[in-house]
Amino acid sequence: MATLVPCLDALRSEFNRNFPRRDKSSDGWIGDAAHQASRSDHNPDSRGIVHAIDVDEDLRAPGASLRECVEEVVRRHRAGRDNRLTYVIYERTIWSASYDWRPRDYSGSNPHDKHAHFSASYVRARENSRAPFGVEDIVTQADRDDIVRRTTAAVVAALSDRDKQADGSFTSMIGRNALDQGIPPANGVTPRWAAWRVMTDTRTRIVELESMIEQLQTKIDGLSRTASAPAQQGY
Ligand SMILES: [Zn+2]
Structure with missing residues (x-):
């Protein structure tokens, strides 16, 4: 045989x-x-x-x-x-x-x-x-669609959760959500290996973007404090 x-x-x-x-x-x-x-x-x-x-x-x-x-x-x-x-x-x-x-x-x-x-x-x-x-x-179109769907859901969830953060910051919410919701084992539906591999790279990029958002937020907070500060000093 x-x-x-x-x-x-x-x-x-x-x-x-x-x-x-x-x-x-x-x-x-x-x-x-x-x-x-x-x-x-x-x-x-x-x-x-x-x-x-x-x-x-x-x-x-x-x-x-x-x-x-x-x-x-x-x-x-x-x-x-x-x-x-x-x-x-x-x-x-x-x-x-x-x-x-x-x-x-x-x-x-x-x-x-x-x-x-x-x-x-x-x-x-x-x-x-x-x-x-x-x-x-090898990544298929279905994998690409899956990646976009999962990543979008993670970012949307992070943005809507922002209000729940005591200090109003994003505090790793985007990166953590991408990790928790998009990548197994926490998520119910496991993406295919090819999609998972790409998503791991995507998550790294999201964490980078998240830190950029945090920096911008700090800057905006600083600017709005300056703008709303009483202007009577020196008068
Ligand atoms: Zn042959």
Whole structure:
């Protein structure tokens, strides 16, 4: 009984998790009769392990594309942050470890314009690693909408809570609300990993803005004290 190499099983799961509605018609792993006539990572090796998967390009996730995923996976390999793949083919382009992951024209009979092909290493430790490949970092339009919704709610809540602060200040309300309402585990609905990652950056920016608002508030308070001070002094 043939099995798929664990690292590619993890990569396929990452695609399924990140794009739960994706089309799988052009997916594949174990080679058919045509594959078995030639050398292919889709054929089981002597241990019965298959070292290739094909992933359908239709992710059914507006705002994200298979190209973006391929580029992220390749970028990590090129930067030396991953070494579990040996080559990737997509849209007449091949990126391989043996050519430092530089893109080269692929002229094989299948142009790979409906799916991307991922081939894995035969080195045991690499085969067995199920660490993320970077696909889960790809942000979809739904993630962007989610980020905007959560961030807006957090800022609105902070602004309306301002009156409740004894001293009338914002006192970390915006940053704290963004943290409490937008980011798990405090919020009931957990954003997807990709959205969460962007929101963490957004929160940092909000905390910066918050401190700018505090400074402006102090300035305004100072100005209004001066303006309302009795003017009779010196007379
Ligand atoms: Zn393939």
